Amino acid sequence: MALAGGVALAALLPVAYLAIRAGGGGWSAVADTLFLERTARLLARSLGLAAAVSGASAVIGVALAWLTVRCDLPGRRVWRVLVALPLAVPSYVAAFAFVSNVPDLAGFVPTFVVLTLLSYPYVFLPVAAVLEHVDPALEDAARSLGDGPLTAFRRVTLRQIRPAAATGSLLVCLYVLSDFGAVSILRFDSFTRVIYQSYQSSFDRRPAAILGCLLLVFTLGILVAEARTRGRARYYGGSRGARRQPSPVGLGRWRWPALAAPVVIVGLALAAPLGTALRWLAESVQASVDLGRIGRAGGATVVASGLGAAVTALGAVPVGLLAARSRSRLAGIIERSAFVGHALPGIVVALSLVFFTVRFMNPLYQRLPVLIFAYGVLFLPLAVSSVYGSALQAPPALDEVARSLGKRPIEVFRTITAPLIAPGVGAGAALVFLTCLKELPATLLLGPTGFETLATRVWSATQAGAYGDAALPALLLVAAGVLPTWALTRRGRTTAT
Amino acid sequence: MRRRLAGVALPLLLLAATLVACSDGADLTLYSGRAEFQVKPILEQFEKATGLKVSARYGASAELAAQIAEEGSGSRADVFWAQDAGALGSVDKLGLFGPVPQDVVSVVDRKYRAPADNWTGVSGRARVVVYDPRKVPAAELPASVFDLTQPKWKGRIAIAPTNGSFQSFVTAMLIAEGEPRTRSWLQGIKANDPRNYPSNDLIVKAANDGQVDLGLVNHYYLFQLQSEIGREKTVARNHYTAGTDPGALVNVAGVGILKSSKKQADAARFVEYLLSEPAQRHFAEVNFEYPLRPGVPTAAGLPPLQAGQGPPINLGDLADLDHTLDLLRSTGLL
Numbered sequence: 001m002a003l004a005g006g007v008a009l010a011a012l013l014p015v016a017y018l019a020i021r022a023g024g025g026g027w028s029a030v031a032d033t034l035f036l037e038r039t040a041r042l043l044a045r046s047l048g049l050a051a052a053v054s055g056a057s058a059v060i061g062v063a064l065a066w067l068t069v070r071c072d073l074p075g076r077r078v079w080r081v082l083v084a085l086p087l088a089v090p091s092y093v094a095a096f097a098f099v100s101n102v103p104d105l106a107g108f109v110p111t112f113v114v115l116t117l118l119s120y121p122y123v124f125l126p127v128a129a130v131l132e133h134v135d136p137a138l139e140d141a142a143r144s145l146g147d148g149p150l151t152a153f154r155r156v157t158l159r160q161i162r163p164a165a166a167t168g169s170l171l172v173c174l175y176v177l178s179d180f181g182a183v184s185i186l187r188f189d190s191f192t193r194v195i196y197q198s199y200q201s202s203f204d205r206r207p208a209a210i211l212g213c214l215l216l217v218f219t220l221g222i223l224v225a226e227a228r229t230r231g232r233a234r235y236y237g238g239s240r241g242a243r244r245q246p247s248p249v250g251l252g253r254w255r256w257p258a259l260a261a262p263v264v265i266v267g268l269a270l271a272a273p274l275g276t277a278l279r280w281l282a283e284s285v286q287a288s289v290d291l292g293r294i295g296r297a298g299g300a301t302v303v304a305s306g307l308g309a310a311v312t313a314l315g316a317v318p319v320g321l322l323a324a325r326s327r328s329r330l331a332g333i334i335e336r337s338a339f340v341g342h343a344l345p346g347i348v349v350a351l352s353l354v355f356f357t358v359r360f361m362n363p364l365y366q367r368l369p370v371l372i373f374a375y376g377v378l379f380l381p382l383a384v385s386s387v388y389g390s391a392l393q394a395p396p397a398l399d400e401v402a403r404s405l406g407k408r409p410i411e412v413f414r415t416i417t418a419p420l421i422a423p424g425v426g427a428g429a430a431l432v433f434l435t436c437l438k439e440l441p442a443t444l445l446l447g448p449t450g451f452e453t454l455a456t457r458v459w460s461a462t463q464a465g466a467y468g469d470a471a472l473p474a475l476l477l478v479a480a481g482v483l484p485t486w487a488l489t490r491r492g493r494t495t496a497t
Numbered sequence: 498m499r500r501r502l503a504g505v506a507l508p509l510l511l512l513a514a515t516l517v518a519c520s521d522g523a524d525l526t527l528y529s530g531r532a533e534f535q536v537k538p539i540l541e542q543f544e545k546a547t548g549l550k551v552s553a554r555y556g557a558s559a560e561l562a563a564q565i566a567e568e569g570s571g572s573r574a575d576v577f578w579a580q581d582a583g584a585l586g587s588v589d590k591l592g593l594f595g596p597v598p599q600d601v602v603s604v605v606d607r608k609y610r611a612p613a614d615n616w617t618g619v620s621g622r623a624r625v626v627v628y629d630p631r632k633v634p635a636a637e638l639p640a641s642v643f644d645l646t647q648p649k650w651k652g653r654i655a656i657a658p659t660n661g662s663f664q665s666f667v668t669a670m671l672i673a674e675g676e677p678r679t680r681s682w683l684q685g686i687k688a689n690d691p692r693n694y695p696s697n698d699l700i701v702k703a704a705n706d707g708q709v710d711l712g713l714v715n716h717y718y719l720f721q722l723q724s725e726i727g728r729e730k731t732v733a734r735n736h737y738t739a740g741t742d743p744g745a746l747v748n749v750a751g752v753g754i755l756k757s758s759k760k761q762a763d764a765a766r767f768v769e770y771l772l773s774e775p776a777q778r779h780f781a782e783v784n785f786e787y788p789l790r791p792g793v794p795t796a797a798g799l800p801p802l803q804a805g806q807g808p809p810i811n812l813g814d815l816a817d818l819d820h821t822l823d824l825l826r827s828t829g830l831l
Contacts, residue, residue, distance in 0.1 A: 038826070099695050106693065184659060185695045189831075197822060199563050283726070347560060351567050358571040366554075366573060445564050449526060449554045449573070460555060464532040465698040465721060 003318035008337040010315075010373070011380050014344055015216060017352030021209035039194075039211070043218065046191040049112060049183075050176040054169040056116045060265065061123025062165055066153070067258060069131040072248040074255065079262045080128065081485045086269035087121040087431070088481035090438040090455060092181030093474055094118055096462060097273035099185055111188040115176055117269035122175065122431070123168030125485075126386050129427040130164045131157070133393060163392055167385035170226050174219060174343040174381065191215060192345045199347065212348050219343035223336045270478060277471035289472060294457060298476050301453040304368065304443070305436035305480070308375030313383045313429035315376055320387025320428075321421065325396055335388070339381040346441035349378055354445055366448055374442040379435050383428030390424025430484040437477055454480070523552035525763050528565065528574040530558025530584055531750055535784050542779070543770045549763055558584035559661075565755070566591055575758040576767055578619075578750070581665060585616040585751050586816035595756040601769045605789050609749050611813050618749025618812070619771040620780040621787035621802065624666050626736040626744065627719055628711035629704045638736045642670075642713070642744030646685025654691045655700045655712035658830045662697065662715050662748065668821045670743035673808035676824070683828040691830075698722070705733040713744070720785035720796065737800065747807040748815070749789065 067073050068080040095114050099105050134157060142152040183190040191211065198208040251258050316338070323335035341349055353374050357365040364370050394417065402412045438455050447453070454473040461469035529536050533555050540551050554573075556564070558580040565572055565588055572593070579585045588594055594615040602610055602617045609618035626639065632653070639645055645654060657663050671679045692709055694700045700712035701722050716735055723731045738744035752771060754764040770776055777788035785796045795801045825831035 096695065100699060104692055187659065187693065187831075199559055205563060205566060347563075351563060354564055354567040358568050362571060365571075441560070444554075444556045445560065449523075449552045456555075460533050463557075464534045465696070465718070466534065466725075 004322040004331075004334050007315045007319050007380070008334040011338050011341050011377050013356055013377065014341060014349045014352040017355050018209045018212045018216065018344075018348065020355075021205050022213050039214070042189060042191045042194055043214070045108075045189060046177055047218065049108065049115070049188065049190060050173045052112050053115045053119060053176045054173040056112070057120040057123050057172045058165055058169045060116065060120040061168060062127055062158075062161065064120070064262060064265070065124050065128040065131055065161075066157075067261060069128050070153075070157075070248060071251050071258070072255060073251065073258055073262075079266075081482060082266050082270070083262050084121045084125055084128075084430075084434070084485040085478050085481045086118050086266070087125075087434040088437045088478050089118055089269065089273055089474075090181060090440065090458065090477075091115065091118055091179050092185055093277075093458060093462075093470070094269070094273045095182040095185035097276040100467075101272075101276060106187040108188060111182055111186045113268075114182045114186065115179060117265065118182075119172045119175055120265075121434070122171040122382070123165055125427055125431050126164040126168050126389050126424075127161045129386070129423050130161050130389060130393065133390075133423055134160045164385075164389040166226065166229065167389060170222070170339070171342065171381060171385060173222060174339060177215065177219065177343045178345050180345055180347070195345055196347065205351070208348070212344060215343060216340065219340060220336070222343075223339055227332060227336065274471070274475055274478065277467065277474050281468035281471040283468065289469070293452075294454075294473055294476065297452040297454050297457045297473060298480065300451060301437060301455070301477070302480055304371060304375070304447075304453060305433050307368075307372045308379070308436040309383075309429040309433035309484075311372055312376045312379055312432045313387075313425050316380060316383030316387045316428055317421070317425060319380075320384045320424070321391050321417070323384070323388050324391035335384060338384045341377040342379065342381045346378065346439065347445075350374060350442040350445040353377070353442070357446075366446060368448060368451075371443065371446045371448075371451075374446050375432070375436050375439065378439065378442060379432045382431040382435060383425070386428030386431060387421055387424045390421045390427075394420035426487075430487070433484045434481045437480055522550070524549040525551045525575045525760055525767060526573050527551055527553045527767075528561045528577045529553050529555050530561050530577075530579040530581075531555075536578065538783065539771065539776055539779060542775060543767060546770065546775075547766060549766070551767070562587050565593060569593070570757045572755050572757050574755050575760050575764045576752055576754055578752045578771075580750050581661060581815065582616075582618065582749050582751060582812035583661075583665060583668075583815040583818065585611070585753050586813035588753060589615045589813065590816065593756055594753040595758075595761070597752075597754055597768055598765050601765055601772065604772055604791065606791075609747075609789055609812065610751070611753075612811070616751050616753035616813075617768065617772070618751040618789050619768075620777075620784065621747050621749050621789055622662075623716045623737065623787065623802075623806070624662070624744055624746045624748075625714060625716045625719075626711050626738060627701050627704050627714050627733050628736055629707055629709070629733055631707065631732065632710040639738065641738050641742040643682060643742075646682060646689065648689070650711075651689045652692075653710035654686065654689055655694055655703060655709040656686070656691045656830070657694050657697050657700060657712075657714070658825060659695065660697060663713060664818055664821055664825070665748055665815045666713070666743060666746050667825065668815050668818055669746045669808050669810055671821055671824070672810045672814055673741070673743055676820075680824055680828065683824060683830055687828050687830055701733060705731060711736075716799065717785040720799070741805065741808050743808045745807045747787065747802060749812060750786075 064083050068076045068083065073079060091114065094117065098110065098114060139152050139156045142156045147155060178192060180192050180196050183193050184196065195208050195211050198211065199205065319335055319338050322331045353370060357370050398416050399412050402416050440455050440459055443453055443456055454477040457473035458470045458477065461467065536553060540553060544550055561577065562579065562584040565574060565577060577588060589611055596614050597617055599614070602614050605617050609621065610616065628638065667679065670682065694703065697714040698718045698721065700709065700714050701718040703709045704712055705722060719731070719733060719735050752768050754761065754768065758764055772790055774790065774793060777790040777793040780786045781788045781793055781796050785799060787795060787802050822831065
């Protein structure tokens with residue numbers, strides 16, 4: 001509990017910053033910023049976009065997870081890795097690639113499409129992890145009672161994956177609220193765009209902070225609403241014997257047509273932006289490919305993202321466990337606090353850490369640990385939701401039995417709980433890793449001076465208008481995501497046998 | 498197996514992390530809102546000429562300005578090199594810049610530096626109309642951006658409303674011509690159904706590819722396109738509107754020295770180098786920008802800056818974009 005509380009407090013630092021910045025000059029300015037008709041309209045637009053993208057991502061994420069984990073889809077192991085990778089594509093890269101091919105692309109529909117293509121893996125990864133570990137005995141029971149495979153899926157499996165799908169959609173929703181890349185390039189007037197614009201226009205940090213606070217209030221509303229829908233269902237099996245390897249669902253004559261789903265989605269989300277970048281590379285006569293430098297940036301990216309993933313996943317363990325096991329109000333508050341950083345625009349979180357480190361941890365400012373910490377604040381919910389999902393699957397009775405047999409809590413954790421939640425921790429770490437790969441605002445502001453990642457290379461190439469130069473780092477960015485996703489699917493197989 | 502993997506991977510990551518973190522030891526720290534390809538060669542020349550080592554941190558000008566503001570007197574930056582005068586003006590407003598020594602800035606025209614010399618421009622860029630000569634004959638070219646609201650330009654204009662230089666240009670119009678005229682110009686442009694692009698360079702590309710007839714951009718994107726795809730494939734041309742037309746605004750990229758810097762003398766040397774002949778030649782020849790040191794020639798094909806070119810405004814005032822954004826929004830352009 002204390003551990004979880006500490007993690008939550010760290011995650012709330014940006015909130016403290018926003019309060020300091022927003023409150024610094026009397027309430028009339030706050031009112032002026034808040035009670036603009038435009039503010040209300042933009043908030044409504046942002047929430048609408050977030051809802052639409054979350055819904056579509058839930059459908060796509062669950063469908064792809066089912067197809068690639070439970071069905072005899074041709075090449076499903078490869079697809080399982082590929083369909084997770086769009087998460088590593090920065091939204092501004094995808095949006096830019098689309099607009100450069102189709103100028104005038106703007107507004108709700110293109111923004112919706114781009115964001116959905118990039119964020120459904122938030123649902124796909126945790127749902128696939130749960131599907132991998134759900135006891136097929138439950139589904140078998142339903143089948144033996146006369147349900148067809150689809151009905152059994154709907155009545156049994158869908159219920160098992162519901163918590164994972166719901167938290168995944170929540171992550172999508174928060175991510176969409178915080179995204180700036182796609183909305184700015186596709187000119188969808190959203191709330192985050194106004195926050196960024198107020199940094200860029202008046203150079204006054206106050207209105208941006210006030211708007212950030214408002215975004216926060218709505219995030220809390222969404223979090224509370226989501227918590228209500230969770231209900232009190234239990235998801236772990238009763239007494240669990242040896243688990244049988246589930247037999248894949250035969251798609252029959254739909255086996256090959258079903259392939260269209262991952263092909264189209266991966267094509268649009270991965271192949272289209274990367275292909276566009278490669279075309280630029282081919283067209284450009286002066287593209288300068290500095291392999292050594294890109295290699296170093298690749299190394300730095302993997303180190304920073306790897307540390308970010310490890311630290312974040314570790315921090316998520318106490319929070320996720322607490323949320324799954326305790327029904328107390330405080331546990332709920334602690335878990336929800338972890339989600340706040342994800343809904344705030346990256347620039348806000350980054351500036352808040354600039355503010356605190358310069359004042360209170362000056363020697364660490366612009367050193368790697370602070371950047372890793374920033375990744376943690378930004379992406380903690382990705383790992384928490386994953387840990388939470390797998391902790392729900394683990395029957396607490398096992399811990400209780402072990403405790404009653406005289407094991408110390410730390411030993412119980414090591415021998416019983418940890419192996420049970422390991423898939424969730426792994427999935428969470430992978431999600432965080434994929435998301436860290438592309439992180440930009442915090443990396444630019446908080447990374448050591450001269451520190452380069454693949455994402456900053458992509459950014460500086462597009463900033464220079466040398467789009468061809470962005471191709472290689474962008475490709476590597478996606479390639480770096482292959483290993484963790486592949487490891488995840490491998491692990492799923494070995495524990496299942 | 499898993500534990501053993503973690504046991505090896507974590508220490509390795511930590512080791513790598515300390516290696517990454519230990520690459521410091523610079524004499525000067527530069528926060529650069531300019532792109533690396535524009536800055537790096539100059540830094541290398543400066544390091545060679547002076548033996549001082551500069552470490553640069555790149556970002557967008559506005560975000561770096563916000564970062565400097567957040568750092569306050571604890572800033573790590575010695576020098577801030579911004580893409581536009583507005584970002585410099587905002588840091589200056591917070592009182593975080595100290596004056597650049599007189600003997601360093603005096604080569605620059607007063608018009609292109611801060612009133613109290615707390616920052617100075619180092620290279621200039623002009624707003625131009627890029628056009629496709631296959632669609633727009635020379636006789637038809639507008640004498641002023643105000644002509645672009647005529648109905649004959651309907652569906653033929655490209656703009657980049659989200660881009661900082663477009664917004665600076667509208668701000669300049671607002672300061673020089675007043676709100677009523679700016680508002681009616683924006684309404685006129687809106688009525689002409691402009692095509693919206695995410696960046697200047699894509700407008701120039703589109704004009705070159707025959708997708709738009711003309712667009713409002715900075716002058717150097719055409720030259721960049723030329724060196725990117727070759728001179729013979731570059732059909733589009735720049736048109737310079739006349740005199741004090743807001744369409745002829747000259748904005749600058751410039752530098753300021755942080756008051757909190759403990760390396761004032763070296764910082765001043767750096768600014769001095771940026772204004773020196775070799776650096777100014779580099780800006781002119783490689784970036785196709787306007788040199789701000791008198792006597793340094795512009796790139797081939799680029800007409801030199803005129804004495805009274807652009808609207809008569811104080812460039813630092815371009816910092817206040819609020820009013821501009823309100824106007825752009827209320828006219829439906831943003």
